[in-house]
Amino acid sequence: MAAQGKKEHLYKILVIGDLGTGKTSIIKRYVHQFFSPHYRATIGVDFALKVLNWDNSTTIRLQLWDIAGQERFGNMTRVYYKEAVGAFVVFDVTRLSTFEAVQMWKADLDNKVLLPNGKAIPAVLLANKCDLASEGFLGNINQLDDYCREKGFHAWFETSAKENIGIEEAARSLVAKILENDETIDHPQPDGDGIRVGEEDGRAPKKTKCC
Amino acid sequence: MWVRYESLLASWSKSNNFEEFDDNFAEDAKIIENDSRRTDRTSDFFSDENIHNVHVLERLLKTFALLRPEIGYVQGMSDIMALPLMVLNNEHQTFWCFDSIMKTVQGRVFADLTLSEPLEDLAKLCRHVDKPLFDHLDHIYEGDQWLFAYRLVLLNFKRELSIDGCSRLWECYWSCHATQHFPLLFKTSLLLHFRDTLLKYTDFEQLMQFSQNLRGKIPVNEVLSQAIDLLDQLKSDELCPHDIKVQRDQIWRALFGDTPLQSITSPFMLSPPETSDSVRSSNWNTPRNDSNWNTPNYTTNGPHSSLSFDSTSSGERQTTSLSPRARAPPKVGFIPRGTNSYHLREDIRRIRLSSAYSESSFTDDSLTETDVVRSNGSATNSCTVSVDAHQIPLSNPTCENESDRVGEFENQSHGCNQLSHNNFRSTSSGHLPSNDSTNQAACYGNSQFDSLRSEAELPCF
Numbered sequence: 001m002a003a004q005g006k007k008e009h010l011y012k013i014l015v016i017g018d019l020g021t022g023k024t025s026i027i028k029r030y031v032h033q034f035f036s037p038h039y040r041a042t043i044g045v046d047f048a049l050k051v052l053n054w055d056n057s058t059t060i061r062l063q064l065w066d067i068a069g070q071e072r073f074g075n076m077t078r079v080y081y082k083e084a085v086g087a088f089v090v091f092d093v094t095r096l097s098t099f100e101a102v103q104m105w106k107a108d109l110d111n112k113v114l115l116p117n118g119k120a121i122p123a124v125l126l127a128n129k130c131d132l133a134s135e136g137f138l139g140n141i142n143q144l145d146d147y148c149r150e151k152g153f154h155a156w157f158e159t160s161a162k163e164n165i166g167i168e169e170a171a172r173s174l175v176a177k178i179l180e181n182d183e184t185i186d187h188p189q190p191d192g193d194g195i196r197v198g199e200e201d202g203r204a205p206k207k208t209k210c211c
Numbered sequence: 212m213w214v215r216y217e218s219l220l221a222s223w224s225k226s227n228n229f230e231e232f233d234d235n236f237a238e239d240a241k242i243i244e245n246d247s248r249r250t251d252r253t254s255d256f257f258s259d260e261n262i263h264n265v266h267v268l269e270r271l272l273k274t275f276a277l278l279r280p281e282i283g284y285v286q287g288m289s290d291i292m293a294l295p296l297m298v299l300n301n302e303h304q305t306f307w308c309f310d311s312i313m314k315t316v317q318g319r320v321f322a323d324l325t326l327s328e329p330l331e332d333l334a335k336l337c338r339h340v341d342k343p344l345f346d347h348l349d350h351i352y353e354g355d356q357w358l359f360a361y362r363l364v365l366l367n368f369k370r371e372l373s374i375d376g377c378s379r380l381w382e383c384y385w386s387c388h389a390t391q392h393f394p395l396l397f398k399t400s401l402l403l404h405f406r407d408t409l410l411k412y413t414d415f416e417q418l419m420q421f422s423q424n425l426r427g428k429i430p431v432n433e434v435l436s437q438a439i440d441l442l443d444q445l446k447s448d449e450l451c452p453h454d455i456k457v458q459r460d461q462i463w464r465a466l467f468g469d470t471p472l473q474s475i476t477s478p479f480m481l482s483p484p485e486t487s488d489s490v491r492s493s494n495w496n497t498p499r500n501d502s503n504w505n506t507p508n509y510t511t512n513g514p515h516s517s518l519s520f521d522s523t524s525s526g527e528r529q530t531t532s533l534s535p536r537a538r539a540p541p542k543v544g545f546i547p548r549g550t551n552s553y554h555l556r557e558d559i560r561r562i563r564l565s566s567a568y569s570e571s572s573f574t575d576d577s578l579t580e581t582d583v584v585r586s587n588g589s590a591t592n593s594c595t596v597s598v599d600a601h602q603i604p605l606s607n608p609t610c611e612n613e614s615d616r617v618g619e620f621e622n623q624s625h626g627c628n629q630l631s632h633n634n635f636r637s638t639s640s641g642h643l644p645s646n647d648s649t650n651q652a653a654c655y656g657n658s659q660f661d662s663l664r665s666e667a668e669l670p671c672f
Binding site: 019020037038039040041042043044045046047049063068069070072073075076079080 | 242245246253285287289324362366420
């Protein structure tokens, strides 16, 4: 697919946040340019792929992992978070509780996945459903800037999956940060050609659990 | 002691403050409100015009979360609840139907959301029946859980199949044909069915997209039939090498407990129904991949042209031709002790059976109270649910002519809903093998898979 000399990156990006904040809608909007009010609750994880022609010499494949919002799926997240290099943390501007949960999600993220250099993976905060926002909730932008600095978010964006606001910008911002990290960290590039695993023989079955 | 759905409902619905209940109930209630508004909303049943059904769904889930605080609400339950609600279109029936589902293997997956056990079982069984496929998938996942199957395991194809297809599949589960682990066999068969496709995939991206795009692509009948074959194969693959055989026995024990391998094929063998109906006879060994698989060319009685245990239009029962170990061609089928009155394979092979079987030839000690459903034209249906006393202070004697009691499914006929009604009514709390102590809710009755209903004959909403 890539022209000769063209660099191709494969990045795994998590989309997390409380349930019903619009994670699936954001992804569907971003990947399929489509919005429906009738998305179902995500079970476990959903997955979407977005290919970006970043510049003339770079193609970026974004694996977007849409993680179920219910806390009870929390045990699963360690598996899902593996090897992620960026994250969107989403809250619903019409529900304060989802904003309060943001720091829980961020802490969970930092707890479960780190960059190869040991730093937290870049995270962008999305204030979703901004088309429904009542006056005042996001009135003080400076405050949210402070919040992001304090909590270690790379940036924040007002978004609306319904009205297609802010999503492209947020993605570009996150990808730019990931690319920046990539260059400074100099960790091995993900191999776009698939998986190369040392052992060829059939793996022994995992340990059997009882009860 | 009776517990009425209405009284459970009343216990929370008049409250303004959910905090006063169980700690988690307030939290669950919020999630339920959110999820019920986005469950199957594209179907007519839950459309904006029928918004009251959305509210019913919400009430049901909240009531369940209160009744079973140890489970509460887990995302995905709204999907499970929606199907019986759509089929039965009756609030309290749906509630007890769902409660019974949650006690089956199908429902118990909600207890451990890592799904480590069912996903591991899937890998294990796949390894046994198709080592190359297992190696391929396991290689992609580097020994981790096969996450692409996560939703398939948790929701049991609720989102992948049509209402009709999903009803059919779940009824097969509930029949507990030979094993309560039929869901596992079905999923394994699904992998085998898509084997060639799966083997082409080289990374988990493709696998994830495969499982996300399964909707409308699963031929239920075919995969069900494969699952039955798989069961047979597991029971009797004498040709398999010794080490595999040892392994198989281990798998067998892991999956089916201490039930000896051989005993599962007996004591009842099923022979083709003695009938003058040549069409039926010729269908006995019809290959399952025949081109007219979905053509109901053999049933004429009844408005739905469906499989039926009743073979006479008058509703009179025909004596079954079933007899233990008699005249059975080897691959025809079997009804092991402890199964319900389903004839899964026979049904799949479009063999119509007499309903008398369930009364005359079939006994099961583990069923404490039974009352055979008569699912003929007279539509006098009743069933029995018994609930183990230690689970919840409920018990349920025969529920004929009672209304609104635990697990009680009243006699009624809703026109074209009737077929599905029968199925869900009698299978919703389907009898599970007696070694399954967690499920004592046994509902014993005649039922049909009515696989051959067309979309047009779906319950009208």
